[in-house]
Amino acid sequence: xxxxxxxxxxxxxxxxxxxxxxxxxxxxxxxxxxxxxxxxxxxxxxxxxxxxxxxxxxxxxxxxxxxxxxxxxxxxxxxxxxxxxxxxxxxxxxxxxxxxxxxxxxxxxxxxxxxxxxxxxxxxxxxxxxxxxxxxxxxxxxxxxxxxxxxxxxxxxxxxxxxxxxxxxxxxxxxxxxxxxxxxxxxxxxxxxxxxxxxxxxxxxxx
Amino acid sequence: xxxxxxxxxxxxxxxxxxxxxxxxxxxxxxxxxxxxxxxxxxxxxxxxxxxxxxxxxxxxxxxxxxxxxxxxxxxxxxxxxxxxxxxxxxxxxxxxxxxxxxxxxxxxxxxxxxxxxxxxxxxxxxxxxxxxxxxxxxxxxxxxxxxxxxxxxxxxxxxxxxxxxxxxxxxxxxxxxxxxxxxxxxxxxxxxxxxxxxxxxxxxxxxxxxxxxxxxxxxxxxxxxxx
Numbered sequence: 001x002x003x004x005x006x007x008x009x010x011x012x013x014x015x016x017x018x019x020x021x022x023x024x025x026x027x028x029x030x031x032x033x034x035x036x037x038x039x040x041x042x043x044x045x046x047x048x049x050x051x052x053x054x055x056x057x058x059x060x061x062x063x064x065x066x067x068x069x070x071x072x073x074x075x076x077x078x079x080x081x082x083x084x085x086x087x088x089x090x091x092x093x094x095x096x097x098x099x100x101x102x103x104x105x106x107x108x109x110x111x112x113x114x115x116x117x118x119x120x121x122x123x124x125x126x127x128x129x130x131x132x133x134x135x136x137x138x139x140x141x142x143x144x145x146x147x148x149x150x151x152x153x154x155x156x157x158x159x160x161x162x163x164x165x166x167x168x169x170x171x172x173x174x175x176x177x178x179x180x181x182x183x184x185x186x187x188x189x190x191x192x193x194x195x196x197x198x199x200x201x202x203x204x205x206x207x
Numbered sequence: 208x209x210x211x212x213x214x215x216x217x218x219x220x221x222x223x224x225x226x227x228x229x230x231x232x233x234x235x236x237x238x239x240x241x242x243x244x245x246x247x248x249x250x251x252x253x254x255x256x257x258x259x260x261x262x263x264x265x266x267x268x269x270x271x272x273x274x275x276x277x278x279x280x281x282x283x284x285x286x287x288x289x290x291x292x293x294x295x296x297x298x299x300x301x302x303x304x305x306x307x308x309x310x311x312x313x314x315x316x317x318x319x320x321x322x323x324x325x326x327x328x329x330x331x332x333x334x335x336x337x338x339x340x341x342x343x344x345x346x347x348x349x350x351x352x353x354x355x356x357x358x359x360x361x362x363x364x365x366x367x368x369x370x371x372x373x374x375x376x377x378x379x380x381x382x383x384x385x386x387x388x389x390x391x392x393x394x395x396x397x398x399x400x401x402x403x404x405x406x407x408x409x410x411x412x413x414x415x416x417x418x419x420x421x422x423x424x425x426x427x428x429x430x431x432x433x434x
Contacts (some may be wrong), residue, residue, distance in 0.1 A: 036388060131270055136311035137272025151266065151321075157293065171320035186314035 013079050030066065038097055042089050051104075052111040056163035062108035068155040069102035114161040116201045123203025125130025127195055128168040135190045140199065143183075148206040153181065158206035165200040186188060226311035233401025234408070241404045242376055247323050248300040254324045255404030256292055256331025265332055267315055277339035282386020288336035289382060290404040291373040295330035298402075308400040339414035344382035349417070350432065353425025356418055360410045361426070369429035381429035389423040 033100070043061075047053045051062035061069065077090035090098070111131040112146050131139035131150070140157070141205070148158030157165070171177040172188035173196075191199070233239060272278050276288030287295065301307040303316055321329070335405055358367070361380070371380030380388065392401040394419040396419070411419070425432055 025416025133271070133279055133281075138315070140270065142268070143266055152263075153266065180269075182317055183315055183320065202240050 008075055030070070030102070030106075032103040032107050034097075035100035035102070035104025038093070040094075043101070049127040050111075051108045053161070056161040057167075058161075059164045060110065060160055061105040061109035063149070063159075064156050065150045065152065065154070066073035066106035068150065069105055069154050070098050073098045074102065075179040080191070081177065089165050093197045108206075110156075110159050113205050113207050116162065116192075116205050120198045121205050123194075124198035124200070124205075127199050128202050130194070132190075135192075137187060137190045137195070140203075148203060157203040160203055162200045162204045165197065166201055169196050169200065226314065226317065228302070228308065228310050230308070231305040233306055234398050234403050234405070234422065235401060239405075242297065245300065245304065247303065247326075248297055250323050251300060251326040251330075252293065254327040254336065256327040256329075256334075256397045258324060258328070258332040258335050261325070261328030261330070261332030263319060265329050267320050271315075275339050275343070276333050276336045278384060279351075279382060280341055280343040280388070282343050282384040282388075282390060285387045286342065286383050289338050290333055290339045291371050291379050292327070292330040292334045292378050293334055293373045293380045293416075296326050296373065297376050299326050299329070301402045303383070307328065321433075331418040338382040342382055342427055344388055344427045345385045345389075345420060347428075348427055349421040349423060350428070352418065352430065353421035354412075357425050361422065364406070365426075368433050369426055380426045383427060385423050385427040388426050389419060392419050392423060 030205065039047075039051075046058045047061050051060060051064070053060050057065040060129055072081060073086075073093075076083055076094070077093070079087070093101075097184045127137070128140040131137045140148075143154040144157045145154075148156060150156040168177065169188045169191070173191075175185060178185070188196070211226060271284045272287050276286065276290075277284045278284035296308060299316055299321075302309050302313055303318075352368070364375070364377045365380050369379060371377050371379035390409075391400065392411055393416075395403045395407050395415060414422075
């Protein structure tokens with residue numbers, strides 16, 4: 001299954017609402033128990049019962065940052081982050097539902113990462129921790145933390161599927177993912193293909 | 208999935224999607240006034256910087272300037288720990304407004320992540336950090352010449368210990384990496400740093416490369432070298 005993203009057609013909307021979206025990111029207090037029921041109903045067939053999706057095209061959500069989850073779901077629902085797959089599942093959910101879902105997934109335990117290509121992981125780790133000052137690529141740990149768990153403003157990347165990370169990096173580099181903060185557009189654009197693949201492998205390998 | 212997306216990514220590879228840095232008038236423009244008051248700098252200067260909030264806002268800076276503010280010893284990124292708050296605010300605001308060209312850094316001080324008050328908070332956080340253990344230095348061969356030049360041309364504004372002057376927005380030049388200092392004075396001399404103080408251009412314009420290296424080397428060893 002392919003996670004398809006339509007061509008970017010709402011430039012004005014995205015630009016106009018860019019700041020509003022950042023401001024509206026703070027969710028109401030989420031109820032993880034209610035979120036669990038919603039997740040079982042609408043999300044688990046793709047993202048897995050506990051958010052540890054088994055399919056590379058669907059991101060793992062277990063242990064993801066609560067604020068990030070709430071913001072992304074709202075952005076999918078309202079078209080700032082484009083996805084033909086996600087929007088229909090979210091259209092009937094209100095802000096409280098999204099907060100409940102975010103609270104549920106944030107509390108789930110991320111499954112242990114599986115091994116990948118050792119040489120790529122090693123190169124990716126160096127880039128993750130040091131960046132590339134010649135091309136202006138910051139180290140990833142600045143925002144995503146040394147262990148990849150993220151923080152209030154920045155998502156968890158540890159243990160994520162390689163294919164999902166790569167697809168997001170391509171969308172950023174092509175200027176097609178513009179919701180939320182904008183620095184990733186710059187980072188993805190400055191990374192070489194080899195660097196992108198290496199750092200994705202390293203992120204996927206992090207526990 | 209990868210196969211279908213790679214040509215797609217290449218197609219767009221030459222497009223700059225991140226917002227380009229704006230360009231404001233600078234040293235090349237007749238009637239240029241250094242450090243002319245602008246609303247954002249003024250607002251940030253009036254905001255009482257909160258170091259704890261600044262530590263949070265600084266996260267996006269850490270990828271280059273590091274948690275301890277130390278940047279890179281090779282000078283690719285400057286050392287910021289202990290720098291004067293007014294200087295940090297001015298330079299960040301200048302980059303946002305396009306008075307100081309820095310396409311590498313510009314996307315990381317965008318309004319989507321860093322608000323005007325954050326500039327003051329980040330500055331307060333950095334100002335309160337202790338100097339890092341390692342500072343990049345020159346070869347140490349012409350320190351006497353560097354000292355002589357520093358005392359003659361630099362100490363009046365930047366202080367005899369390189370401590371700078373917060374009131375006048377003159378940066379602290381002690382505990383800064385040699386390569387960064389050297390690159391900045393070269394850019395100032397060649398009028399490529401467009402938010403330069405004309406007094407700095409005047410002071411540096413007749414310097415040879417060797418003298419710029421000597422004085423940068425001396426500065427990178429301040430305050431210890433002063434004693």
